[in-house]
Amino acid sequence: MTTTGAHQDAAGTGARGWWWWGRRRSAVLDVVLALVSALECGAEGVGFADGVGVPAPLGALFGLAAGAVLVLRRRWPIAVVLVSIAVTPAEMGYLMSVVGLYTLAASEVPRRITAVLAGMSLAAVFIVTFVRVRQDLATADFDTASWYVPLMSAILSSGLTAPPVLFGLYIGARRRLMESLRERADSLEQELSLLADRAEQRAQMARVEERTRIAREMHDVVAHRVSLMVVHAAALQAVALKDPQKAVRNAALVGDMGRQALTELREMLGVLRSTEPGPPASAQAARARVPGQPSESSGVPSASVRLSASERPLAAVGRAAAAAAAAAEVAEDGPCLDAVEELVEQSRQAGMVVELRVMGEVRAYAPDVEQTAYRVVQEALTNVHKHAAGAEVxxxxxxxxxxxxxxxxxxxxxxxxADAGLPSGGNGLVGMRERVTALGGVFVSGPTDEGGFKVSAVLPVAPAATA
Structure with missing residues (x-):
């Protein structure tokens, strides 16, 4: 158990009465090991007392007290190892030494301290073993080579010190690896949740932008056509009895404009219906490129059920992108600058005095640029019909x-x-500004010194052949 983990266990389990142990079986294991170590040291303490001329009960009591220190191995591993080193000359505490070195190596104690204490324990065991083996050989009157005693001492001391240290280092490294993997899994789960939230936000933004675009298109289509229809209807009402022929022409114009408005509305609604059932191939390809998203053709199931929470907002983004792509395709067949002259002619037929001036070399542009330019002129003329009846344009x-x-x-x-009494939603200028700025252009509008109103827009363009 690490030092940090021990402190956490002490804080988390103190209310349960388990001191520094995190689990009951850990406490039971340490108590059992301490009891066995105390019995071992007590038995070895009796022999040590006989050798130094101390009463046997005192030696046994000393051994019991020293061996019981093992119960503190998870909280204070350094203290346990120091006690085991201290009682090594008395030839006791072998179990305490092995378990203490293992616990020390597996804990978060700095490796310098672990190396120093392991070296001290190795030296103490080597010295005690060297003295004991030499005494035994002298008593047995057994003649050996000079290297025998140091070799046996080194083997015995290494066998008691190296295995627990190495095993403790392995367990500690494995524990830290598991903790790092667990933390990484938690961080990945948080990142997935964050990505899902961001995808949901992007999907929401895409839906809002799409609704705004549709509302702008509906406003441009309906407002202009209906405004002209209202103006023609008012003119029709005024000349119905005086000039029947002109009334017939105005009625025909109203019918044509109504049919044009209905046709454009049907086209827009058809686009909405065609993108509603599900994402097309482009959305599926975009979904296949999402990191961490398995491909359906690979036959590999999703790595985690949690990923399904992020698939829904990502799919919504795909559907929004598909709708935008479909709208862009429709825009290619939408109004263009060539239709501005027809637009001006319709206003003239409604009784407005309009002059069209074209400067520069006429050429084709990208569809979105031409459609935006057309819509700006269309909405500006609609505003004149609404707010400046009879004004020259x-x-x-x-x-x-x-x-x-x-x-x-x-x-x-x-x-x-006569004022046609056309209602105004106040969104015409806002829609024109949004269209122009979306293409990186500049939009300016405001009253003139003569008491009129002016709408200006500049769009950066590229020829249709290179767009």
Missing amino acids: VVRLAHRGDEVAMQVENGPSDGAA
Whole structure:
């Protein structure tokens, strides 16, 4: 038992009345060993008392007291070894010496102290053995070579000292290895739990971003189309009796815009339904690349049931990534800069005075850039319909070297124009800013000195051939 473990046992089991022992069988083992050692030392103490002329009961009592020290081996192994070294000249305490050296080597006592005490014990046993063997040979009148006594003393002292020390070192190293493996397993479990929490957070963030993107798309699609429909419906109501032909044209425009809005809504809902059942092959491949996640084709089961807790958030991330990939694919077929002129024409048909100015060489860009530029112009025109009825509008589209810029500026609202009464959620400018900044662009909006409003955006671009 280590010194640290002994202190923990003393703190944890003191309330149970077991002193420094962690388990009952440990206490029983130490008590039994101490009893056997006390009996051994007591018996050897009687012989020692006869040799030095001390009363036998006193020698037996001394041996019993010395052997009983072994009960302290887990708490104070150094003291036990020192006592065993001290009684070695009396030729007693062999069991105490062996068990004490083993406990000392297996504990967390510094290796320098262990080496010193083991060397002292080896020297003490060697000296006592050397003297005893030499006396026995002299008494038996047995002539031997000069190397016999030192060799026998070295063999006996090494046999009593080296095995318990080596075995104790092995047990101590094995115990420390098991503790380190246990700590590593605990740390790995904590890391898995942390990874699962982070994956859940990423999945939650992906879901929030996806909901925000869908809400932005729905706002752009519905707000513009419905705003134009409301404007045309108001114009239709005003000219229905005066100019039937114009009323028919306005009604046709309202129908066309309604059908376009329904078509775009069906496309978006179709994307949502197609990504709902489960992750596609790309999500499965992403899942297969997750560290620690076994492959289904390998036939190897999961190493721990705890991993299943992290599979769910990781799979959610895969589904969110698949939905984003599907949305990116749909974006390739979405609106582009070529449709800006049609967008402006629709506003003109609704009665708005709009001028489109295109500067620079017209060229194709990446789908996300073109769609973002289109949505900025679309939302800016929608805001003019809502908040500046009858105002004149200038739409500027500039193609530059490595960027494309767009600006929608309207003058003050015409007080004589009838307000269409369109509701506003206040999210149009926020959505435009999010779209532009997501691509690394710059977005600026605000009132003009003439009393109008201006929306400007600059997007970094790359040609479609290299995007």
